[in-house]
Amino acid sequence: MSTTKRARTSGRTLTTRKLTVTALAAALGVSTLAACGGSDDSGSGAENSKVVTLVSHDSFAASPAVLKEFTKETGYTVHVLKSGDAGAALNQEILSKGSPRGDVFFGVDNTLLSRALDNNLFTPYRAKGLDQVGSGVQLDAAKHRVTPIDSGDLCVNYDKKYFADHKIAPPRSFDDLIKPQYKNLLVTENVATSSPGLGFMLGTVAKYGNDGWQAYWKKLRANGVKVDDGWEQAYNNDFSGSAGGKKAKGDRPLVVSYASSPPAEVLYAKPQPKTAPTGVATSTCFRQIEFAGLLDGAKNEAGGKALIDFLISKKFQEDMPLNMFVDPVVKGAKEPAVFTKFGAKVTAPETVAPGTIAKNRDQWVKSWSSIVLK
Amino acid sequence: MAVPFAFFAVFFAYPVTAIVGRGLKAGGSWQFGRIGEVLSQPDILHVLWFTTWQACASTGLTLLIALPGAYVFARFDFPGKQLLRTVATVPFVLPTVVVGTAFLALLGRGGLLDELWGVRLDTTVWAILLAHVFFNYAVVVRTVGGLWSQLDPRQEEAARVLGASRFAAWRRVTLPALTPAVAAASLMVFLFTFTSFGVVQILGGPTFSTLEVEIYRETAELLDLPTAAVLTLVQFAAVGAILALHAWTVRRRETALSLVDPAQTSRRPRGAGQWALVGGVLAVIAVLILLPLGVLVARSLDGPGGYGFTFYRALQSQGAGGGTFLVPPVDAIWNSVQYALAATGIALVVGGLAAAALTRRAGRLVRGFDALLMLPLGVSAVTVGFGFLITLDKPPLDLRSSWILVPLAQALVGVPFVVRTMLPVLRAVDGRLREAAAVLGASPLRAWREVDLPMVRRALLVAAGFAFAVSLGEFGATVFIARPDNPTLPVAVARLLGRAGELNYGQAMALSTILMLVCAVSLLVLERIRTDRSGEF
Numbered sequence: 039m040s041t042t043k044r045a046r047t048s049g050r051t052l053t054t055r056k057l058t059v060t061a062l063a064a065a066l067g068v069s070t071l072a073a074c075g076g077s078d079d080s081g082s083g084a085e086n087s088k089v090v091t092l093v094s095h096d097s098f099a100a101s102p103a104v105l106k107e108f109t110k111e112t113g114y115t116v117h118v119l120k121s122g123d124a125g126a127a128l129n130q131e132i133l134s135k136g137s138p139r140g141d142v143f144f145g146v147d148n149t150l151l152s153r154a155l156d157n158n159l160f161t162p163y164r165a166k167g168l169d170q171v172g173s174g175v176q177l178d179a180a181k182h183r184v185t186p187i188d189s190g191d192l193c194v195n196y197d198k199k200y201f202a203d204h205k206i207a208p209p210r211s212f213d214d215l216i217k218p219q220y221k222n223l224l225v226t227e228n229v230a231t232s233s234p235g236l237g238f239m240l241g242t243v244a245k246y247g248n249d250g251w252q253a254y255w256k257k258l259r260a261n262g263v264k265v266d267d268g269w270e271q272a273y274n275n276d277f278s279g280s281a282g283g284k285k286a287k288g289d290r291p292l293v294v295s296y297a298s299s300p301p302a303e304v305l306y307a308k309p310q311p312k313t314a315p316t317g318v319a320t321s322t323c324f325r326q327i328e329f330a331g332l333l334d335g336a337k338n339e340a341g342g343k344a345l346i347d348f349l350i351s352k353k354f355q356e357d358m359p360l361n362m363f364v365d366p367v368v369k370g371a372k373e374p375a376v377f378t379k380f381g382a383k384v385t386a387p388e389t390v391a392p393g394t395i396a397k398n399r400d401q402w403v404k405s406w407s408s409i410v411l412k
Numbered sequence: 413m414a415v416p417f418a419f420f421a422v423f424f425a426y427p428v429t430a431i432v433g434r435g436l437k438a439g440g441s442w443q444f445g446r447i448g449e450v451l452s453q454p455d456i457l458h459v460l461w462f463t464t465w466q467a468c469a470s471t472g473l474t475l476l477i478a479l480p481g482a483y484v485f486a487r488f489d490f491p492g493k494q495l496l497r498t499v500a501t502v503p504f505v506l507p508t509v510v511v512g513t514a515f516l517a518l519l520g521r522g523g524l525l526d527e528l529w530g531v532r533l534d535t536t537v538w539a540i541l542l543a544h545v546f547f548n549y550a551v552v553v554r555t556v557g558g559l560w561s562q563l564d565p566r567q568e569e570a571a572r573v574l575g576a577s578r579f580a581a582w583r584r585v586t587l588p589a590l591t592p593a594v595a596a597a598s599l600m601v602f603l604f605t606f607t608s609f610g611v612v613q614i615l616g617g618p619t620f621s622t623l624e625v626e627i628y629r630e631t632a633e634l635l636d637l638p639t640a641a642v643l644t645l646v647q648f649a650a651v652g653a654i655l656a657l658h659a660w661t662v663r664r665r666e667t668a669l670s671l672v673d674p675a676q677t678s679r680r681p682r683g684a685g686q687w688a689l690v691g692g693v694l695a696v697i698a699v700l701i702l703l704p705l706g707v708l709v710a711r712s713l714d715g716p717g718g719y720g721f722t723f724y725r726a727l728q729s730q731g732a733g734g735g736t737f738l739v740p741p742v743d744a745i746w747n748s749v750q751y752a753l754a755a756t757g758i759a760l761v762v763g764g765l766a767a768a769a770l771t772r773r774a775g776r777l778v779r780g781f782d783a784l785l786m787l788p789l790g791v792s793a794v795t796v797g798f799g800f801l802i803t804l805d806k807p808p809l810d811l812r813s814s815w816i817l818v819p820l821a822q823a824l825v826g827v828p829f830v831v832r833t834m835l836p837v838l839r840a841v842d843g844r845l846r847e848a849a850a851v852l853g854a855s856p857l858r859a860w861r862e863v864d865l866p867m868v869r870r871a872l873l874v875a876a877g878f879a880f881a882v883s884l885g886e887f888g889a890t891v892f893i894a895r896p897d898n899p900t901l902p903v904a905v906a907r908l909l910g911r912a913g914e915l916n917y918g919q920a921m922a923l924s925t926i927l928m929l930v931c932a933v934s935l936l937v938l939e940r941i942r943t944d945r946s947g948e949f
Contacts, residue, residue: 096907126632130801133434133635137805139812228618231633267618270909274917275516281914285711286517287526299912306913308716363912400634411618 090114090341091140093333095127098144099361100354108348114341124233125150131333132157138333141342144187144349148177148327148389149236151184152396160184160331161339166347170368175327177392184329187349188364191297191384192237193323194224195316197279200291209292211321212245215258222262225276225290227269229406233326234269238294239406240395241324244388248398255409264290265410273299279316281307297323297384298363301376305360318382325387328364416766416785416827419758422809423820424788427799428644431631434802435641443638450642456626460646463622466537467606470544474601475594477545477696478552484693485553486560488686489678496694498935500701501550505881505931507902508610510924513909514704515543515615517711539615544608546700548601555597556590561677563589595661603654607647607790610887623647628794644795651790655783705928712921716914723918741919744904745926748884751900754819755826755883756876762823763830763875770831771838785831788824793887796821818900822886826879833875837868877938881931901927 092098098120105116117140121127124145131143135157146154154160160183168176168185175186194215196208209215215224227235242251266272274282277293280303300314307315330349332342348354355371358364366373373381436443450456485497503511519525519533519542526532533539563586571581609624621629623643630640681690715722727742763785770782788796800821804811811817841864849859887902899907901923908920 096910122632129632129635130798133798134801134805134812139801231618231629265618267613267616271516271614273912274909280912282917285714285917295912302912303914306911306915308722308915 093140141336197291435637482557512614755822758823759826759879767834822883837871
């Protein structure tokens with residue numbers, strides 16, 4: 039530990055004591071004390087209109103410098119609350135509808151959008167600068183209850199080394215995946231518990247239609263697809279192309295992940311390789327779009343609006359890719375070099391309308407489970 | 413009595429009732445018909461069956477593997493015994509995320525078994541069972557071994573002198589004395605495995621699901637509150653039954669046994685047979701406990717440029733985890749410690765007062781309260797978390813985005829441990845000492861300070877240590893309420909594992925190793941101040 043570190047921790051002992059005292063006070067039922075105890079207590083923003091609270095899922099990330107920039111421009115400080123994965127975070131907002139925990143919710147994607155809109159979670163607001171956002175991602179263009187912030191593609195990733203060693207061409211499309219030379223090579227995620235898994239299934243629904251996708255999955259199962267519960271396990275353990283998978287001696291050279299995973303493999307490797315160790319099968323993609331919305335009943339509506347404007351400003355959009363590994367939606371926002379150099383260009387991703395997803399989701403998940411897991 | 417009762421009511425009973433009510437009430441009236449509907453679904457029945465089956469199997473396996481360990485720790489002295497006992501307890505407080513990762517590395521592809529015999533156990537039920545044994549080994553060793561070490565061996569010797577065979581003496585003297593402890597330990601292990609969440613989720617793959625995992629899915633993912641509510645009630649009933657049985661065995665255990673100082677009962681192993689037994693137990697501990705922990709350490713050091721501290725150094729940089737945290741991950745250690753201190757404080761106050769109340773008064777009501785305090789151990793974090801969400805949302809109790817929520821939720825789990833540790837010691841304090849002090853003119857407070865406190869000080873410290881360790885590893889509640897500017901260790905590990913790239917994976921391993929060390933050190937400190945009585949856990 040460096041001396042500065044030590045100095046900082048010793049300076050904190052006082053707060054600890056204060057924390058503990060507050061904790062005891064709260065335990066003894068004097069809970070009002072908790073509301074003003076500790077310097078890092080956000081309160082609920084009611085008595086402090088200079089704070090704007092962003093509720094999100096676990097994957098939200100932004101550079102502190104950029105958030106400071108927002109404070110400098112508008113005077114509002116951002117507090118971030120994360121609560122579980124995308125589905126869990128949204129469901130918690132639905133449960134606390136009317137007295138939300140924050141002002142803005144970020145992270146509702148096109149697979150969950152209908153659920154959020156049907157529950158009237160958001161107050162309509164047309165963000166400043168929306169004209170710079172591509173029309174293809176504006177799924178609520180009539181009412182502006184949500185604003186598109188980023189998009190990302192879920193695609194099959196392949197381990198370049200494996201296919202080079204075995205002298206097989208890597209797969210490119212859904213149709214390729216059921217060919218005999220790719221038998222027992224693919225690992226995907228459980229549709230019921232993982233959003234990449236769900237996205238990949240929706241991609242097959244879009245591709246083969248409501249009648250054909252189940253037959254496709256039967257063939258995929260016959261071709262030895264493996265299903266893990268979550269992305270972490272599939273990608274970091276079973277996939278042979280990722281750093282974690284290499285250590286775990288993963289034996290699946292194909293995995294359902296993101297189009298932005300290869301840049302991440304490069305960025306987080308020391309020393310950085312000249313080429314990405316993994317590639318993307320660009321005709322196996324499903325496009326995910328994430329939205330933000332002003333929560334109904336927000337205590338700091340003005341701050342919330344300013345924050346949504348900021349989320350589609352160039353500053354935030356250009357900072358976002360390396361933090362969340364997603365693509366900007368604003369025209370003219372520059373992608374980082376790692377993305378342009380090592381990422382894949384997905385030209386024709388599959389999509390399914392949010393309403394259709396909401397209507398059929400449970401049914402699809404059930405029939406997928408019975409085909410693939412039973 | 414009032415403080416623990418209020419705490420329990422506000423932070424446990426009210427939120428849980430509210431979330432169950434939200435699921436089972438329609439138009440203001442309870443819809444108990446839904447219970448039948450849910451319980452007639454084949455999927456749900458399958459989950460119930462699997463939950464019960466694996467809990468029974470895990471408990472059996474744990475007893476089988478851990479009872480010889482309990483005997484060896486109780487009766488023999490060998491170098492490094494203290495340290496080993498501590499190490500064996502570390503798994504109990506590790507977050508399941510970490511354990512799941514370690515077991516995957518061990519039993520999965522390319523793991524040790526795979527290297528040696530080409531055996532792979534991941535996504536089989538064996539992985540789940542072994543991980544459960546790993547977690548609960550210490551529960552049996554401490555509960556049973558603690559008592560065993562205090563049983564007077566002379567009683568058995570007396571029986572031998574009177575002509576009983578070695579086995580008969582053991583069966584008639586030692587076994588009856590041990591039975592309640594074994595029963596209590598089994599019930600505890602059964603409770604922990606019955607409500608297992610992380611292990612099943614990580615190691616079970618998509619095919620195995622326990623009640624706890626199903627409740628999480630129905631609540632957090634599907635927002636199917638009616639089904640979740642029914643399952644919560646089922647789990648409540650099961651856990652209630654287990655706890656009632658447990659309370660009964662504990663009461664049986666408090667019958668008069670002639671207990672002696674454990675230092676007198678343990679000795680050096682003699683002869684090949686005894687050495688073999690000790691060696692066998694040590695081998696089991698090495699394979700079952702040290703190996704998974706070792707895998708984590710090895711992976712945390714296995715950097716890109718050969719072995720070294722690359723990942724540990726990366727933990728100190730702001731950019732680690734790519735802005736997920738807003739702080740360097742190393743800060744998570746400090747955050748965890750702060751939360752754990754606050755949680756320990758709350759748990760000690762609430763648990764200590766509860767234990768005191770339970771000592772002073774007897775009777776059915778008080779005993780019921782004792783069992784009630786154990787309930788949080790068997791209720792899923794997601795139920796409590798979502799309950800908080802819909803109940804603690806109005807001033808003065810709008811704590812939904814306050815940091816205090818984390819220690820509060822953790823203290824709920826810590827309180828039972830505190831009560832279990834304090835209660836036997838408090839009950840052992842002779843009331844006449846207090847009376848004597850009062851007669852000599854001491855105020856009640858002074859009497860307590862001069863009489864009770866010196867006697868319970870060590871128990872307090874042990875209880876504090878347990879609460880502290882439990883809170884450090886607690887993951888379920890924190891994941892809902894942790895904030896990115898102050899993540900806890902387990903949450904930081906989970907988030908690092910959730911990102912692609914070698915550095916992230918390595919940092920997750922490094923943080924897990926640090927967490928392991930912090931737990932081990934706090935437990936080692938506890939071992940130094942162990943109370944001279946049988947631990948309940």
